[in-house]
Amino acid sequence: MDFINLRILDILDIVLVAFLLYYVYKLVKGTAAINIFIGIVMIYLAWKLTQFLAMEMLSSVLGEFIGVGMFALIVVFQQEIRKFLLMIGSTNFGKRRNFLRQLKFMRDTAEESATDINAIVNACESMGESYTGALIVIKRNTSLDFVKTSGDKMNIAVNTPIIESIFYKNSPLHDGAMIVEDNHIVATRVILPVTNERDMPLRFGLRHRAAAGITEKTDAIALVVSEETGQISYLKNGGFILFDSKEELIQKIKKHLR
Numbered sequence: 001m002d003f004i005n006l007r008i009l010d011i012l013d014i015v016l017v018a019f020l021l022y023y024v025y026k027l028v029k030g031t032a033a034i035n036i037f038i039g040i041v042m043i044y045l046a047w048k049l050t051q052f053l054a055m056e057m058l059s060s061v062l063g064e065f066i067g068v069g070m071f072a073l074i075v076v077f078q079q080e081i082r083k084f085l086l087m088i089g090s091t092n093f094g095k096r097r098n099f100l101r102q103l104k105f106m107r108d109t110a111e112e113s114a115t116d117i118n119a120i121v122n123a124c125e126s127m128g129e130s131y132t133g134a135l136i137v138i139k140r141n142t143s144l145d146f147v148k149t150s151g152d153k154m155n156i157a158v159n160t161p162i163i164e165s166i167f168y169k170n171s172p173l174h175d176g177a178m179i180v181e182d183n184h185i186v187a188t189r190v191i192l193p194v195t196n197e198r199d200m201p202l203r204f205g206l207r208h209r210a211a212a213g214i215t216e217k218t219d220a221i222a223l224v225v226s227e228e229t230g231q232i233s234y235l236k237n238g239g240f241i242l243f244d245s246k247e248e249l250i251q252k253i254k255k256h257l258r
């Protein structure tokens with residue numbers, strides 16, 4: 001029995017470490033921090049090797065470096081640690097209903113989100129027809145407070161004419177991103193973090209890069225209307241989600257917001 005218990009715990013241990021490494025990788029991917037991370041891993045391996053080979057002096061020098069390095073790590077990775085804690089803290093597992101929504105078998109019966117997706121997509125469609133650029137971020141579980149402060153706070157119920165008038169070219173609010181929480185526009189003119197992803201095609205400029213940036217750093221979803229082509233893009237987890245029609249786009253967003 002002990003053997004079986006140990007094995008189950010071992011598997012759990014490995015799965016948890018894998019999750020932890022995945023999240024650390026997701027945070028540092030594409031940033032300068034990845035090189036620092038690799039550097040630290042190399043010094044750590046060199047330290048272990050010198051210990052194994054009983055090279056006393058080098059091993060103690062590297063050992064000291066690793067000891068001080070813990071503090072240096074906190075300073076160097078301050079931003080990443082902050083994001084990591086924010087990500088954990090804002091995953092609302094406390095609400096049982098939200099937790100159940102994570103379970104697949106609940107998805108078909110789960111109620112729809114409060115956000116009026118039809119109104120948002122209709123606004124995007126009409127802005128696309130008039131080649132009006134737009135960037136709309138819809139919050140899911142992760143808090144967007146850390147970006148909201150860069151823009152103007154507001155509280156307007158979502159509806160198509162309001163969204164169109166905000167992004168209207170001569171409107172003082174048209175620049176930057178709009179943040180939607182539940183069924184309210186809670187901020188406009190927000191500056192988002194842009195992605196460093198090198199695989200993104202060059203035809204996509206800062207608006208699309210900002211949409212990729214916020215959706216890779218949080219679990220929010222984003223809609224972009226291109227000023228150049230009038231095309232609507234839907235982004236989730238830092239990548240483009242493809243769709244063939246407006247109806248399909250609405251269905252996909254509704255499913256992701258459940």
Ligand SMILES: Nc1ncnc2c1ncn2[C@@H]1O[C@H](COP(=O)(O)OP(=O)(O)OP(=O)(O)O)[C@@H](O)[C@H]1O
Nearest residue numbers: 133175176177191192205206207208210226227228
């Ligand atoms: N970091 C950012 N956060 C929020 N909005 C941004 C950010 N960077 C750029 N934008 C918005 O994108 C607009 C310029 O976008 P740009 O032309 O570089 O993007 P694009 O992806 O090529 O889109 P388009 O196809 O509409 O030209 C800016 O006027 C601004 O409103």
